[in-house]
Amino acid sequence: MPAAITTHSLTKRYGDLTALDNFDLEVAQGSIFGLLGPNGAGKTTLIRVLTTLMRQTSGEAFIEGLDTRTSGREIRRLIGVVSQENSLDRYLTARENLELHARLHGMEHRHYRKRIDELLELMGLAARQNDFPDTYSGGMQRRLVVTRALLHEPRVLFLDEPTTGLDPQSRRAVWDYIKSIAGSMTIFLTTHYLEEAEQLCNRIAIADHGRLIALGSTQELKDRLTGGTFYLIEFGEDAERYGAILRAMACVREIEVDGRTVCVGLNSWECLSEVVTALNGAPVRRIALRERTLEDVFISLTGEKVRE
Numbered sequence: 001m002p003a004a005i006t007t008h009s010l011t012k013r014y015g016d017l018t019a020l021d022n023f024d025l026e027v028a029q030g031s032i033f034g035l036l037g038p039n040g041a042g043k044t045t046l047i048r049v050l051t052t053l054m055r056q057t058s059g060e061a062f063i064e065g066l067d068t069r070t071s072g073r074e075i076r077r078l079i080g081v082v083s084q085e086n087s088l089d090r091y092l093t094a095r096e097n098l099e100l101h102a103r104l105h106g107m108e109h110r111h112y113r114k115r116i117d118e119l120l121e122l123m124g125l126a127a128r129q130n131d132f133p134d135t136y137s138g139g140m141q142r143r144l145v146v147t148r149a150l151l152h153e154p155r156v157l158f159l160d161e162p163t164t165g166l167d168p169q170s171r172r173a174v175w176d177y178i179k180s181i182a183g184s185m186t187i188f189l190t191t192h193y194l195e196e197a198e199q200l201c202n203r204i205a206i207a208d209h210g211r212l213i214a215l216g217s218t219q220e221l222k223d224r225l226t227g228g229t230f231y232l233i234e235f236g237e238d239a240e241r242y243g244a245i246l247r248a249m250a251c252v253r254e255i256e257v258d259g260r261t262v263c264v265g266l267n268s269w270e271c272l273s274e275v276v277t278a279l280n281g282a283p284v285r286r287i288a289l290r291e292r293t294l295e296d297v298f299i300s301l302t303g304e305k306v307r308e
């Protein structure tokens, strides 16, 4: 079984600017794969090349074993694409937008009528199917675009920043729908949002300035952070003083005092008992393990926060 997506040394230049730089990627069939990166990382460029909208400068890309340079027509039949812009026809109702897409894909009337009914139900849009997209909320429009991309039963679905611009509630709704359709196809999504990648994806690639800088599961990426365990200790008072006591301890590798809270990085979790002993009698209100997030991974890899 070929991988859903494979790239070898994929490179795309716009004049002097290298938007994709020797990108090597493999995405297994049936997985949800997230490409994470700040503005300008090359995410949209990669999707354009993979969906045959644009030709690479050099290197190779394959969708289920088909070469993007020579099998454009077959690939376009296999894939569904949700681009950053919603690109709905505002003069057609939601249902008519879907019917138009089905006809463009050569689907038979009998077949697409049933499929549209099912998908509208699944996406929670059935009651509003005869309304115009302009009367929809941003989240509903996004769901309609995802519905449209799913109509012809693609084997690989590309979602370019599916929740950018949505409020947190609509974002969660779109995540739920993506999760509900996962498994039956491969999903490749790009995102700025670390939480989105963490919530949805089995595997994640991090790109910056056109280069792939990390690849793995969320847990693998977190494990690649330099070791150590971080705890947050909240004091009733005198956090600075206790911070200074902790700073002097051999097992403490990093420490940051912020108001009443001290974030302490220990060489390993076994050191926690030493810390607790040192704080005997201190007005400790709370000790919590600080989970490392993808944000930490990103900062450790690129030296900067994600630029949204």
Ligand SMILES: Nc1ncnc2c1ncn2[C@@H]1O[C@H](COP(=O)(O)OP(=O)(O)OP(=O)(O)O)[C@@H](O)[C@H]1O
Residues within 6 Å of the ligand: 014, 017, 018, 019, 037, 038, 039, 040, 041, 042, 043, 044, 045, 046, 192
């Ligand atoms: N058609 C084009 N002509 C010239 N430069 C381009 C073109 N399209 C993109 N670029 C540049 O290529 C780089 C990568 O852009 P791309 O849109 O692929 O990044 P992205 O990761 O999708 O960013 P965003 O998160 O903002 O969508 C950027 O520096 C961008 O300015």
